[in-house]
Amino acid sequence: MPFAETLSQPALWPLSAIVFLPALVAAVLSLPIIPKAREEAIRWITLLTTAVVFVLSLWMAWPTLFGAVGPAQFTVGEAGMQAVVKQPWIKAFNIEYLLGVDGISMPLVVLTTFLSMLAAAASWPITKHVKAYHVLFLLLETGMLGVFVSLDFFLFYVFWEVMLLPMYFLIGIWGGPRREYAAIKFFLYTLFGSVLMLLAILMLYFTSDLRDLSAEQLVAARVVSPALDAIGQADAVAAIKTAKEPIHTFNLLALAQLGQLPQSPFAAVTLWGMSLETWAFLLLLIGFVIKVPVVPVHTWLPDAHVEAPTPISMILAGVLLKLGGYGILRICYPICPGAGLTLAWLVCGLGVVSMVYGAFAALAQKDFKRMVAYSSVSHMGYVMLGLGVWSAVAGNEFRWDAWAQGVNGAMFQMLAHGISSAGMFFMVGVLYDRVHHRNLEEFGGIFNRMPVYSGLAVAIFFAGLGLPGLCGFIGEVLVTLSSWNYSRVLAVISAFTVILTAAYILWAIQRVYLGAESKGPHGDHLTPITGRELAIATPLVFLAILFGVAPQTIFNYVTPTVNRQVETLADWTRRVRPDAPAAQPALTVDAAAKATAMR
């Protein structure tokens, strides 16, 4: 594709700007143009950059707000990949600069830009090496956004790894007392996962062959650019079809098409008695669940979350954990559906184990932040369960609308948890900034000292608890309901976990906010919430309520894409597993409508 054609792609500048603007500003900041001592200026530049990126992403995601629907903007309700940018990068390996968003990634992009902006605002209390902190922070944002919009596996991996180093330093330099241990632990766990991912990427790459795909599939996967005219497309397809050697690809959409072929090339190869598909699924799954994280690879999380400074904890819990869930949804299932079908029990089981273990661990914590960290493990368990519920293998009933419900619930849970967990970490941070301890036993009576703060904090904690009317409720209920069809035992356990969640959150609220007066040191430092803190907390609380009352705001984006993916995979199941019962209820029940009706 000639360069002029690349430049004429409508989404090139908006998408590239969203991803690379933070890195660009970071590069400028790191030059000695702005003296180190001008800390206030550096903070404002960073906040402004994140705000610009947020507005840009909002411009893409919510075109009606800005009054115009351009070709680069997102069409709500459309299932397919939109705003695709395609430019060859390394021709020798068919690596492309391939970006795009759909209903799964667009909300996550907005969540990332939104939380980054709030985290930048929450970074004011950072006084050590301000410049370096903000440079690393901006680099981190580029890495996170890049992962969500990459459609090329190589590019995805590059962005995935780009996040590691800034995060290592952000925890290691600006963290709490055990920061060095926490930082290296985080790095090691994630790197281990990503090396496994790299092995899977290489296996999939060398097994893939674009010649197996039909012309329509090649265009749909953007291997052949749909922007070409009919003749150009036909030529490009013919060039691929008539190639003598296999044409390997890193294109995630093409890999998914290949994985869903009746004779998937990935299922044909076996290694040590297991199909390559299964190996790849397992390797990728390990890489992603380390990030989610699930028990037993979760142990980096409490350390990293507790030691990280407040804004970084917000990013960690709000965005980084979602990368794992996103990876499973975007990569594991579409590319390796056969293995997903066979290993559904594993994904669901991991989810439920994390759910229960995380809740019990949270119940046992004395450290406020550690409790919130374990609540993340527990809440992300719902995401895993929702993603894994593949009702087709339940045997008794083949209800794929239930699976769609689970995946929709998991997506909702990811976004809701992004809001509530970031909010919870911020609320803990506000207290920590004042009294410099986080011991749950040494608080009390904060309602009297900081009434506005306490009101907001309790609202956010209730959202985390899953109180109906707040954002945490919808996702958990959808996931629990959908898992009923897969396994009643798991459904019952996940329903009962809600009680544990209520227990640790209510207990924490009682110990911290209620009571007569603060039992710990520095009680007189409990000054009312500042304007800056209010400006961060209010949007979070607002969104927690909005998503709880009007979940369609999210489902409008998510459901079309998720339903189509589930539909495709269910269709695949029917073709490849003809023994599954044929009776298929039509997907008429909109998951969103169902959720509202239920309340």
Added chain:
Amino acid sequence: MNLGSLLSGTLTDTLDVSLPLFRVELALAATVVLLLLCRMLPVLRRFDSALVALGGVGFALWYAWCDLRGLPGSPWALAADAVATVPGRRELFGGLVVFDSLTAYIRLLLAGFLALYILFTKVSGIPDREDGADFYALVLGAALGMCLMASANHLLMVFMAVEMASVPSYALAGLLKGRKASSEAALKYAVYGAGAAGIMLYGISLLAGLLGTCHLPGMAVELARMVGEGGSGQVMVLTLGGLMVAVGLAFKLSAVPFHFWCPDVFEGAAAEVGAFLSVASKAAAVALLLRLAFGLGDPAAATAPGAGAAALVGSADTRHFMVAVIALMAAVTCTLGNLAAYGQTNMKRLLAYSTIAHAGYLMMGAAAAVAMMGVSPEGARKAVTALAFYLGTYLFMNLAAFAIVALLRNRLRSEEIASYAGLVRTSPGIVVVTAAVLVSLIGLPPLAGFISKFLVFASLAEAIQAGAEKPLMLVLLVAGGINTVISLFYYLRVLKVMTFDPPPESRVGESFPLVSLPGAIVTALAVPVVVLGIFWSGLYAAAQLAGRFAS
């Protein structure tokens, strides 16, 4: 054939065919002579020897570039000489040396390295003005040997080239004359090297005696025939000879278990010498490994006239044996290097073990290349390309790493990792550069080291896909992955000390600004590490040219 026609034949071969393709070596040799004259003649003593060396290397670099550019299939061929001016493959000097794309690429790499290296040593202050002529004469002399290693086509030449590269290196290791550690390093290196050379020579004589020739293509035919026929103890002697030659190679590659010299020499010798040994010597050793493995295991030899019926089996057996030896050594070298780097407190020693570990990754790529030689020539070509690319990025990574050590030594008067504590407070620029270089050595994107590692792992995966030595390649792939994770610890520890730890109160020397001559050198060396991680098409195209040698 009378003597006259023999002489005139040799003369045409030498003057018309061989010498024009030998310009790089000639330029280096002439510079060595000039440098020695500089030392002797009072008139010439006024010249700065570094500039003389740089001038000579400039010629060599230009010739090397012309040779690479003129290769058939090169994307950089000039429009004027669209017809390739340089042959794809030609044996020179009656078959002693071969010129092909690998020769051209490695020579370009070495010449480019020398140019950067001379600039860097000029800034770092070792050698001083007094030693300059000696130092550069030794460096260029060793580099000449390395060029020959990359193009050797005859066992005699292999031995000569290895010795020619090694002997000046022994002297270089002892460059810091007053220092006990330096002399000890030189002695250790020389003794170890002499032992390895002896074993290698014995192996060469065994092979030559049994196969009746030292010319690699000729040996391949005989080898295929002999191994194919099997029996009568011959194969055992051949195996022994092959292993003995491998010992000499392993010494040059610093592969386990012949790596013991490496940490001691690196620690004792100046960081500048370490840079030379870890980059140039490694590149030449990898090229020689490819030469020998591809020369002796050539699948075409099995079908050569007079090879015999069993030659196909024999050729495959030879390759299988070579792959097994290389792969085993690669896995052990990589793992041991990474594990041993763990406990190091001296930066040069740490880099020595890092060099050993990287030799392991390089040998993994070589194993994949040899494994695919008979099964998938395209895959073998890609594996050689991966190796060539790796060497290209490794040049910048390691030269930058040693440059940082040397220039920090000039400021801090120490090469201990602990002395770098809290450097970020006073010199953030240098810490950022160090971070880029070390993270690239770990192999994380978006830096050049990641691409190299990715390419090597991709070759292993391709070998698995092609069914070439599947179990061995799987083991290597897994070992490579695990080693990447292990290596994280010690590279990060250096960064941790630089950034997290408080600076020592007794810090001698001031800050190290990037806007200074040393800072500029370090930055110039580190910039390619970042750029090649994102825009790697150019270097990959050059490496692909090198890979053509495997067809």
